[in-house]
Amino acid sequence: MQIAPLETARAVEDARLPELPVQATLRRLEREFASLLGATGAEAENADEPVFVTRPFLPPLEEFEPLLRRIWQTRILTNGGPFHRELEAQLTTHLGVPQVALFNNATTALIVALRALDLSGEVITTPYSFVATSHALLWSGLTPVFVDINPVTLNLDPARIEAAITPRTTAILPVHCYGRPCDVEAIAEIAARHRLKVIYDAAHAFGVRHRGRSVLNHGDLSVLSFHATKVFNTFEGGAIVCADPAMKDRIDKLKNFGFDDETSVIGVGLNGKMSELNAAFGLVQLRYVEEAMSGRRKVDAAYRKGLQTITGIRCLDAAEEETTNHAYFPILIEPDYPVSRDALYDALKRVGIHPRRYFYPLISDFPAYRTLPSARRERLPIAAESAERVLCLPIYPDLDPGIVARVIEVIAAQ
Numbered sequence: 001m002q003i004a005p006l007e008t009a010r011a012v013e014d015a016r017l018p019e020l021p022v023q024a025t026l027r028r029l030e031r032e033f034a035s036l037l038g039a040t041g042a043e044a045e046n047a048d049e050p051v052f053v054t055r056p057f058l059p060p061l062e063e064f065e066p067l068l069r070r071i072w073q074t075r076i077l078t079n080g081g082p083f084h085r086e087l088e089a090q091l092t093t094h095l096g097v098p099q100v101a102l103f104n105n106a107t108t109a110l111i112v113a114l115r116a117l118d119l120s121g122e123v124i125t126t127p128y129s130f131v132a133t134s135h136a137l138l139w140s141g142l143t144p145v146f147v148d149i150n151p152v153t154l155n156l157d158p159a160r161i162e163a164a165i166t167p168r169t170t171a172i173l174p175v176h177c178y179g180r181p182c183d184v185e186a187i188a189e190i191a192a193r194h195r196l197k198v199i200y201d202a203a204h205a206f207g208v209r210h211r212g213r214s215v216l217n218h219g220d221l222s223v224l225s226f227h228a229t230k231v232f233n234t235f236e237g238g239a240i241v242c243a244d245p246a247m248k249d250r251i252d253k254l255k256n257f258g259f260d261d262e263t264s265v266i267g268v269g270l271n272g273k274m275s276e277l278n279a280a281f282g283l284v285q286l287r288y289v290e291e292a293m294s295g296r297r298k299v300d301a302a303y304r305k306g307l308q309t310i311t312g313i314r315c316l317d318a319a320e321e322e323t324t325n326h327a328y329f330p331i332l333i334e335p336d337y338p339v340s341r342d343a344l345y346d347a348l349k350r351v352g353i354h355p356r357r358y359f360y361p362l363i364s365d366f367p368a369y370r371t372l373p374s375a376r377r378e379r380l381p382i383a384a385e386s387a388e389r390v391l392c393l394p395i396y397p398d399l400d401p402g403i404v405a406r407v408i409e410v411i412a413a414q
């Protein structure tokens with residue numbers, strides 16, 4: 001059979017051949033996407049398309065097509081195929097880390113990471129994160145113990161970790177929030193003193209360096225997300241970074257149901273494998289990731305410049321250039337700003353700009369967590385206050401400078 005090019009449906013339409021069912025589906029999808037993007041109906045009157053907190057980066061489609069053809073030729077779709085191996089190798093070099101194990105997403109990667117270290121009991125973590133961080137613990141039968149964050153970095157505060165350690169504690173699960181490195185030295189020191197494992201949720205930290213090395217080299221394991229909304233995306237995807245080839249081998253088995261060979265299974269694995277489609281796409285994305293990061297850098301600089309004179313708006317301190325990837329642009333709405341965070345959020349939405357309140361509510365406020373003793377708000381004052389004040393402004397590589405100016409204007413006009 002011939003390999004079907006991407007434009008098959010349209011080509012057929014042009015030749016006035018009988019309509020394929022897929023064409024009707026495509027037309028319906030086109031209408032749905034158009035309305036999702038606000039380009040039809042009442043929204044069409046409004047020349048401005050809505051602006052969201054992020055827009056996934058995509059490389060030129062032509063560069064992906066030859067890789068798709070290859071998949072059609074080989075029929076290797078998954079289970080550690082050639083694109084999977086090649087992406088692991090390229091990411092190892094690109095990130096400057098010893099071992100990379102690819103996953104279908106970061107949530108399964110987190111669950112496998114916890115399993116790979118054979119953890120039990122309690123794990124100290126931050127309430128100020130995306131809910132998947134703690135979900136991975138509960139899903140694994142572990143008890144999250146929430147500890148407050150540092151007001152400057154919004155990362156887990158090492159000074160408070162030690163007080164939360166009990167005889168049941170087996171690990172620490174910090175997050176490099178917004179891609180800003182945790183205090184990795186202090187955390188390593190505490191972990192060594194109490195013989196705890198450290199797993200970094202590094203979902204925001206692609207390409208982030210710390211003192212000249214990838215921040216992913218810290219801790220026992222680091223988990224990356226390649227979700228559509230992240231700095232480097234494979235549509236869906238993730239990875240575990242580790243130091244030791246034997247650990248990578250264990251992780252590779254656990255992500256493939258625990259299979260060691262055809263007839264033996266080393267433990268309770270799951271299916272966490274990245275497909276060849278996603279891996280091939282990742283190889284094309286990787287060609288553009290530096291360019292994408294420098295696009296983000298310009299947006300970051302424009303926001304900082306425009307917002308610096310506005311009373312009551314605090315940007316997180318600019319990290320040293322090499323220690324950041326500009327994954328997010330969070331601002332904190334301080335008490336001396338004229339209106340509340342939510343009033344500003346609504347004002348921006350009224351003009352078609354959709355920032356996000358990352359991370360509000362706190363994980364510790366969700367029903368699955370709020371009955372834990374460590375979830376009590378009075379124990380997490382800085383996290384609670386940050387969640388009430390934060391707003392993440394739109395940032396993505398090709399965000400129009402005019403939109404950045406408009407965001408600043410709206411913030412200045414309240």
Ligand SMILES: *Cc1c(COP(=O)(O)O)cnc(C)c1O
Nearest residue numbers: 105106107130132133203225227
């Ligand atoms: C995005 C994200 C995840 C989950 O990543 P998926 O790849 O979507 O499973 C986990 N933790 C944090 C901090 C995230 O931002």
